[in-house]
Amino acid sequence: MKSGQIVGGGLQDIYIREKSGSQMELGDLLVADGDNSDYTIIQVKDLAYRSQIPQQTLDLSAGMELEGYGDNLEFMQPELRNYLIARAKALIYVKKTGEEEYLTKSPKRLPSFFNSIRSIEKSDLEFLNPNKLEKSVYLGNIRSGSDVKNDVKVHIDLIKSLTHHILIPATTGRGKSNLVKVMLWSILDTEGAGILVLDPHNEYYGDHVKVGLRNHPKKDEKLDYYSPSKDNEEALTLSINIKKIRPDHFKGIGGFSSVQSEAMRMFFNKFKENWICEIAKGKDFETLKGMGIQEKTANVLKRKIETQLKVSVDPSDGNKCVFNSNLFVGGESGLSTISDIVDSLEKEKTVIIDSSKLTDFEELFVGSIISSNIFSKYKNFNSEDLNDKPVISIVIEEAPRVLGKEVLESGGGNIYGTIAREGRKFKIGLIAITQLSSVIPRPILANMNTKIILGNEMSLERSAIIDSASQDLSDDNRIIASLDKGEAIVSSVFTKFAVPIYTPEFNKFTKEYLKNISSKKEIKGVTEVLG
Amino acid sequence: MQLNRVYFNVFQNKKLISPKSNIPCRIEFLSYTSSNFDHGNLFFETKFSLENDFFRKYLPLEKDLKIKAFERDFVLGNQLMMERMASMARRFSEWTIAEHIIDSELEEGDIIIKDGSLQTSHPNENQYVKNVFKKAKEKGVIFTGLSKTSRHTTDTRIPIISAIDRLSEDFKIPYKEWCYFPVPINKKTTEHKALIMVVKLNRYADTPFRFEIFKDQADNMTKNEILDLVSIIADYSRDRSLPGYPYGLIDAHLWARVRNEEILGYQAMLFSEITKLGMWKEINSHINTISTHDKLDEM
Numbered sequence: 001m002k003s004g005q006i007v008g009g010g011l012q013d014i015y016i017r018e019k020s021g022s023q024m025e026l027g028d029l030l031v032a033d034g035d036n037s038d039y040t041i042i043q044v045k046d047l048a049y050r051s052q053i054p055q056q057t058l059d060l061s062a063g064m065e066l067e068g069y070g071d072n073l074e075f076m077q078p079e080l081r082n083y084l085i086a087r088a089k090a091l092i093y094v095k096k097t098g099e100e101e102y103l104t105k106s107p108k109r110l111p112s113f114f115n116s117i118r119s120i121e122k123s124d125l126e127f128l129n130p131n132k133l134e135k136s137v138y139l140g141n142i143r144s145g146s147d148v149k150n151d152v153k154v155h156i157d158l159i160k161s162l163t164h165h166i167l168i169p170a171t172t173g174r175g176k177s178n179l180v181k182v183m184l185w186s187i188l189d190t191e192g193a194g195i196l197v198l199d200p201h202n203e204y205y206g207d208h209v210k211v212g213l214r215n216h217p218k219k220d221e222k223l224d225y226y227s228p229s230k231d232n233e234e235a236l237t238l239s240i241n242i243k244k245i246r247p248d249h250f251k252g253i254g255g256f257s258s259v260q261s262e263a264m265r266m267f268f269n270k271f272k273e274n275w276i277c278e279i280a281k282g283k284d285f286e287t288l289k290g291m292g293i294q295e296k297t298a299n300v301l302k303r304k305i306e307t308q309l310k311v312s313v314d315p316s317d318g319n320k321c322v323f324n325s326n327l328f329v330g331g332e333s334g335l336s337t338i339s340d341i342v343d344s345l346e347k348e349k350t351v352i353i354d355s356s357k358l359t360d361f362e363e364l365f366v367g368s369i370i371s372s373n374i375f376s377k378y379k380n381f382n383s384e385d386l387n388d389k390p391v392i393s394i395v396i397e398e399a400p401r402v403l404g405k406e407v408l409e410s411g412g413g414n415i416y417g418t419i420a421r422e423g424r425k426f427k428i429g430l431i432a433i434t435q436l437s438s439v440i441p442r443p444i445l446a447n448m449n450t451k452i453i454l455g456n457e458m459s460l461e462r463s464a465i466i467d468s469a470s471q472d473l474s475d476d477n478r479i480i481a482s483l484d485k486g487e488a489i490v491s492s493v494f495t496k497f498a499v500p501i502y503t504p505e506f507n508k509f510t511k512e513y514l515k516n517i518s519s520k521k522e523i524k525g526v527t528e529v530l531g
Numbered sequence: 532m533q534l535n536r537v538y539f540n541v542f543q544n545k546k547l548i549s550p551k552s553n554i555p556c557r558i559e560f561l562s563y564t565s566s567n568f569d570h571g572n573l574f575f576e577t578k579f580s581l582e583n584d585f586f587r588k589y590l591p592l593e594k595d596l597k598i599k600a601f602e603r604d605f606v607l608g609n610q611l612m613m614e615r616m617a618s619m620a621r622r623f624s625e626w627t628i629a630e631h632i633i634d635s636e637l638e639e640g641d642i643i644i645k646d647g648s649l650q651t652s653h654p655n656e657n658q659y660v661k662n663v664f665k666k667a668k669e670k671g672v673i674f675t676g677l678s679k680t681s682r683h684t685t686d687t688r689i690p691i692i693s694a695i696d697r698l699s700e701d702f703k704i705p706y707k708e709w710c711y712f713p714v715p716i717n718k719k720t721t722e723h724k725a726l727i728m729v730v731k732l733n734r735y736a737d738t739p740f741r742f743e744i745f746k747d748q749a750d751n752m753t754k755n756e757i758l759d760l761v762s763i764i765a766d767y768s769r770d771r772s773l774p775g776y777p778y779g780l781i782d783a784h785l786w787a788r789v790r791n792e793e794i795l796g797y798q799a800m801l802f803s804e805i806t807k808l809g810m811w812k813e814i815n816s817h818i819n820t821i822s823t824h825d826k827l828d829e830m
């Protein structure tokens with residue numbers, strides 16, 4: 001039990017003297033009780049030594065100790081004279097107004113002077129109880145400093161949070177993928193969302209060795225898994241018939257210049273669904289001239305089609321189109337892949353695409369094709385129809401690949417940028433995972449209305465995240481730097497305050513979950529929904 | 532007018548312990564000292580103003596603070612004479628409170644250390660001291676005093692403490708902590724009922740101090756018992772903030788010290804009352820506030 005007493009400060013900073021041995025930590029949640037079944041939740045933002053003994057004396061006596069003169073000296077009443085002062089900030093004011101009824105306010109008043117302070121308890125968080133919200137995503141458990149309150153589970157509104165994008169920033173290895181796995185697992189349990197996961201590490205689905213989403217009891221109804229590799233027996237084959245590719249799928253992806261893009265459109269207009277093969281075959285000068293395309297441009301396009309889509313022609317076989325990868329194919333195969341995926345998403349399924357064997361371009365391009373399809377489909381729904389549709393969210397790793405300032409500026413934008421900017425109007429959002437937030441344009445960062453911030457030791461990155469957060473996190477710089485694996489802060493326009501959480505390790509979490517299922521037990525513990 | 536604050540603490544096994552009885556650790560009162568002529572004699576009188584009347588039982592009687600000024604007092608001059616007379620209230624209350632502490636807080640074999648000398652300097656003080664010493668003897672509580680400064684000098688007018696300190700260095704005595712006693716005192720002041728010692732309680736002490744033990748008790752102690760007593764106090768004098776000075780006294784200074792702003796607060800209240808009485812002009816010119824600092828206050 002941590003305890004202390006308020007000894008000074010103001011609304012910005014409340015100073016608390018810590019009871020000796022309390023071991024307060026950065027990020028600890030504490031409670032200052034009021035007189036009328038009300039209380040204020042405050043959070044430790046910094047800790048400092050204090051002493052009643054003048055600094056000079058302390059310095060001198062340390063010197064004596066170090067230089068071997070310290071014998072026969074001591075500190076009397078050390079716990080009284082040397083102590084820790086915590087600098088804390090009020091997060092939220094809560095007043096119980098009735099049975100399970102609470103009034104919450106952002107704190108505008110100070111808890112009373114010399115008020116004693118205690119650790120937060122489960123009952124202090126009951127005001128977060130679900131407001132009859134059945135559709136939600138589980139993020140983890142409430143955490144006070146590094147102390148995890150396992151019985152207070154943190155959920156966030158599924159539809160709102162996914163529609164308004166989620167940013168998951170952290171340095172490598174802090175548990176981004178683990179968090180997303182846990183979130184996706186919980187989404188498989190709910191209705192109302194279709195999730196497209198571009199998985200460059202093939203880490204979400206799992207296999208015979210590694211636990212993954214495939215272990216979810218509802219995987220048959222709710223989970224699709226695609227892989228371009230034919231050896232992957234559990235996966236549907238990801239092959240896309242090039243007839244389904246349109247020039248605008250390349251928008252901002254693959255590094256096409258505007259002249260080249262224009263040329264692609266000309267090909268498409270003339271040759272319709274065969275346009276890619278026609279580019280690969282090459283055209284004579286006259287034909288090109290008729291289309292208003294320079295020979296040079298056509299050659300670059302041909303080369304790009306060959307390298308990026310691995311589509312070429314076989315001159316020995318009457319210039320027939322040859323498909324050198326399993327991904328982009330011709331003939332009659334792969335014609336329904338895209339529409340199958342779009343259908344699944346519309347049926348509230350989670351679709352994982354193993355892109356571990358794909359190049360960067362291939363991964364983003366496949367994502368672009370699917371996203372563009374779903375986007376234009378949703379865009380044409382009227383608002384009533386849209387209401388009945390599930391929210392679609394696209395999980396993208398290393399988001400700066402498509403949301404970085406440079407790519408967005410140079411390529412004239414891409415579908416991911418479009419979704420980031422206007423997707424919420426059409427119930428389409430992103431779950432953007434990134435190590436580098438600073439390279440994402442500020443308006444886009446600010447548009448990501450939920451940020452699940454994991455540990456980050458790069459101060460530039462922390463600033464970018466803090467600057468664009470929904471709550472004032474200016475005091476959390478140090479806290480974010482010191483977050484351990486799985487520890488996070490949820491800052492969202494849909495949460496009442498920046499909620500510190502710990503996301504359990506996926507393996508343990510699923511083991512527990514499956515154990516509870518098999519013993520037909522209800523999953524115990526109060527479920528808290530924020531939002 | 533004087534703000535008086537008397538504080539005590541009790542340590543056992545080097546830990547601060549709470550009082551057993553309901554005696555407050557900090558007793559605070561305002562005293563008002565005035566001089567009046569009565570039948571051609573100058574008298575000084577002191578009255579108390581207590582915020583908490585419960586404190587009164589710990590204080591000396593006001594009648595004992597009425598003193599006739601003698602020739603030798605006049606030598607001091609008006610200001611000093613007034614200060615000396617005004618200080619009686621605090622000095623006397625130290626004795627009365629000490630008596631209460633011995634009575635309700637201490638056990639046989641306990642030691643009480645008074646901040647300052649056991650010497651008396653006011654005519655009516657003797658009776659109070661006698662009472663305390665009697666109580667101490669009855670209960671077997673050893674009564675001692677520790678002074679940061681000493682008025683005693685050698686024949687050659689060197690302060691006695693520095694003289695002994697110098698001696699200890701000159702003779703390279705092999706002890707890091709030591710005490711010297713008895714320090715002989717002038718025959719004329721036989722009134723002094725204490726064994727006077729000079730003690731260096733810690734090797735890192737800047738200076739030795741004057742230490743006194745109630746004479747009746749010291750006379751019944753062997754040399755070793757006296758050394759044991761000093762050793763116990765030395766064990767309490769190892770605090771890094773002021774090595775060689777008992778920690779209880781450091782703590783007491785912290786709680787008993789009167790800060791300047793407190794004085795100013797009282798001063799403001801006083802002025803406002805005087806103004807209400809329409810006597811401000813008259814009195815203002817006579818007002819002279821004195822705040823006493825000593826070295827410990829800077830801690």
Ligand SMILES: Nc1ncnc2c1ncn2[C@@H]1O[C@H](COP(=O)(O)OP(=O)(O)OP(=O)(O)O)[C@@H](O)[C@H]1O
Binds near residue numbers: 171173175177502506
């Ligand atoms: N909550 C957690 N508790 C314990 N261990 C965890 C937790 N989250 C992640 N880990 C472990 O930390 C390691 C890295 O986790 P993860 O792959 O999720 O990090 P990441 O941020 O996605 O890293 P990368 O930048 O490499 O993608 C893994 O070995 C994982 O098991």
Ligand SMILES: [Mg+2]
Binds near residue numbers: 176177
């Ligand atoms: Mg990862």
